[in-house]
Amino acid sequence: xNETKLISSQNTYPLRLSVLWPHFDKVxxxxxxIDEAEGTFHVGAFKDGEVVSxxxxxxxxxxxxxxxxxxxxxxxxxSPKLRGEGFGQQVIDVGIKELKKRxxxxxxxxxxxxxxRFYEKMGFxxxxxxxxxxxxxxxxxxxxxxx
Numbered sequence: 001x002n003e004t005k006l007i008s009s010q011n012t013y014p015l016r017l018s019v020l021w022p023h024f025d026k027v028x029x030x031x032x033x034i035d036e037a038e039g040t041f042h043v044g045a046f047k048d049g050e051v052v053s054x055x056x057x058x059x060x061x062x063x064x065x066x067x068x069x070x071x072x073x074x075x076x077x078x079s080p081k082l083r084g085e086g087f088g089q090q091v092i093d094v095g096i097k098e099l100k101k102r103x104x105x106x107x108x109x110x111x112x113x114x115x116x117r118f119y120e121k122m123g124f125x126x127x128x129x130x131x132x133x134x135x136x137x138x139x140x141x142x143x144x145x146x147x
Contacts (some may be wrong), residue, residue, distance in 0.1 A: 009035035
């Protein structure tokens with residue numbers, strides 16, 4: 001059975017390690033400081049009971065946007081063998097549904113170069129040039145207007 005729902009931060013760790021941060025040694029290194037912060041939530045898409053796509057949504061203001069109610073998307077990942085099957089889109093859709101309940105105006109993210117087309121298809125807009133994230137590579141700032 002496939003479903004997409006809110007999950008615990010610990011449920012995101014295996015995909016964070018295998019897809020996002022393979023430079024780490026162990027799955028327990030994949031927690032980040034904001035995982036349990038007030039307002040943070042995690043979304044996971046499941047296929048046959050296994051988490052196959054994840055995203056972490058947190059309250060964080062970016063000075064490039066004037067909106068007071070902002071959220072940031074971090075640690076978005078989909079199992080490479082299932083990319084293109086809609087699981088990432090489901091994570092974004094469930095996240096945006098939750099953000100609407102929280103009266104959020106804008107969702108922004110630091111998008112990896114490899115993921116830019118995915119975010120553009122989801123309705124995100126690019127701002128500015130590439131910048132480098134150490135050990136990870138080139139990124140661009142992207143945003144989505146929610147309301």
